Amino acid sequence: MSGFDDSDFIRLLEIVEQTEKERRSGTAFPKSTDADGYGDYAGDYDRVVSGLIFACDGPDLIYGNVYIQNGIICEIEELRGSQMKSHNWIVPRFVNAHTHIGDTLLKDPPLGSEISPYAYRRDLDSLVRPPNGLKHRFLSDLSTEESVDSMESAIWNMYQNGISVFADFREGGVAGVSALIEASKNAARDIHPIIFGRPLLSAPRIPNSSDIMSSHMFLDELRDLLELADGIGVSGANDMDEYVLAKIASKTQSKRKKLAIHAGEKDRSDIDSALSLDPDLLIHMTHAEKNDLKKAADANIPITVCLRSNLVTGVGLPPVLDMLDAGISVSIGTDNIMLNSPDVFEELHFLSKIYGITDSALFKMATVNGANALGCRFTGSIEVGKKADMMVLNSKSLNLKHVKDPLAGFIRRADTADILGIV
Ligand SMILES: [Zn+2]
Known part of the structure; x- marks a missing residue:
């Protein structure tokens, strides 16, 4: 007893x-x-x-x-x-260095097809790859009001979770960025968004990049987006053609805005192209090899890891210890809110238990590393x-x-x- x-x-x-x-x-x-x-x-x-x-x-x-x-x-x-x-x-x-809060209304979707009565075959592309992944089909049907309301609740949620800055990859072009700005104003909390917009016209490949009309429309949209957002968040180098990628990189740089890009999430096939853009921030690098990490370290490019997201989508474990060995500044993101709660405490628990990273290194990853990577040295x-x-x-x-x-x-x-x- x-x-x-x-x-x-x-x-x-x-x-x-x-x-x-x-x-x-x-x-x-x-x-x-x-x-x-x-x-x-x-x-x-x-x-x-x-x-x-x-x-x-x-x-x-x-x-x-x-x-x-x-x-x-x-x-x-x-x-x-x-x-x-x-x-x-x-x-x-905390600084939550990578989110997608636009999919707040799609929390906890099926993770793939059922392969037995008790298991799914997880499939990253079917969930989030543009333009036909579940997330993008869902977002295209969302009204502005639903979008703003749901993002407002996500911001409030992050505030309560102890987050001071979040960096969001905002889908939906100029309208998508405007909706997040509106949601941030409505939430009226002391939490600072860093908004990485994404041109609508880059989601599907531009049918013919040499087509003058489509090229002009894309450049106009990119210009407007760079006026409004803190930078551009690219879904992945394999999702668009070289012309679009090169324009995004050069225009973002000339406007002195930030370029962030998902890379190496599912495999390493998009890492070289991503590195060649000289981005300000790499997201995931789950399948990065030591040589890739050396290049990132030499170019002083920080990496944001999203461990729980990688676990949910079944893409593998990011080589976080190799990143730290290479001298890279590693920060933490909770990624899509439809896949995980925007909770940095949870990320810390997983990172600590899976990798045995020291408490002081994890403390920096959850706070100052993200702030520096995002240019938020005030926090x-x-x-x-x-x-x-x-x-x-x-x-x-x-x-x-x-x-x-x-x-x-x-x-x-x-x-x-x-x-x-x-x-
Ligand atoms: Zn992401």
């Missing part, structure tokens, strides 16, 4: 209920001066947050106060742990001068209580239910 009787069980339920109530009402995230530090004693500053701070890139774990003015971290005061009333963890918010770590994009985790939650190494606990165990508040 465990000695755990009915009265203990009732007490446990009360604790769970109370914690959940406090979390929802915000009272678990005290605003008074004495408990967890949101108050008048901020002195000259707008706000102060106290606890165990995961500071800088390392991270350096220090007890103390983070002082905030106009949303910017102005001072980090180190104190002794024994002086602290709050032992909550103050952690930088990604808790440092003086950066935006105060932080989340506060309840170190006394049932999940985190008794954790001896907070960084290990954060990377391998923490989840969204431990978040007390977003700063």
Whole structure:
């Protein structure tokens, strides 16, 4: 017998209920001066947050106060742990370096044809390859209102999951990018989208690239897209012809916008072409060989890995350790929301367990590496001068209580239910 009787069980339920109530009402995230530090004693500053701070890139774990003015971290005061009333963890918010939130309304589709009563044959192309994959057929029937509403809920979802920046590959040309801008405004949360648009005319191959009319229409669309978006997100070098790829790369570069491209997801056949475009960011590289990674490293091109997405689509495991060995800056993306929840905690759990990557390396992959890859150097770590994009985790939650190494606990165990508040 465990000695755990009915009265203990009732007490446990009360604790769970109370914690959940406090979390929802915000009272678990005290605003008074004495408990967890949101108050008048901020002195000259707008706000102060106290606890165990995961500071800088390392991270350096220090007890103390983070002082905030106009949303910017102005001072980090180190104190002794024994002086602290709050032992909550103050952690930088995540950077989700690759998403497709346009398919929010297509969550958890069949993954392929059934090959037995208990198994699917997973098929990446049938799910997401343009122009006829399930996702693209679905998106083409979606109204603007449905698209905006669903993306708004996805943004709110990511905000609650502790994400400060997300980089979205937005399908649907100019209208698709406009819908995401609209959804971001409606969501009105402190979460920053980096939008990679995709020309509609590049989805199916332009019937005849030398055709003056279609070429002009494509270039006009590309120009408009580059005005509106942060860059262009190419679905893959095998999905379009050389003329289209070359134009996308040169126009994006001349407008000083960013070029990101899926590469090596299903096999390595599109990696050479992708590298030849000299993109700002490679997505996946699941089938990259060491030589490919050396080229990427030599060209200083960062890579975003989407491990859970690769697992769902059954394409294999990306060589993350080889990427790190090559000196590449690796960041993390949750990829299509129809395949996985936009939850970076989950990605960290999988990456840690599958590869045995150190906690500090994973911490960087989930935060500062993504921020740097996307040109968002204003966020990604808790440092003086950066935006105060932080989340506060309840170190006394049932999940985190008794954790001896907070960084290990954060990377391998923490989840969204431990978040007390977003700063
Ligand atoms: Zn993708």
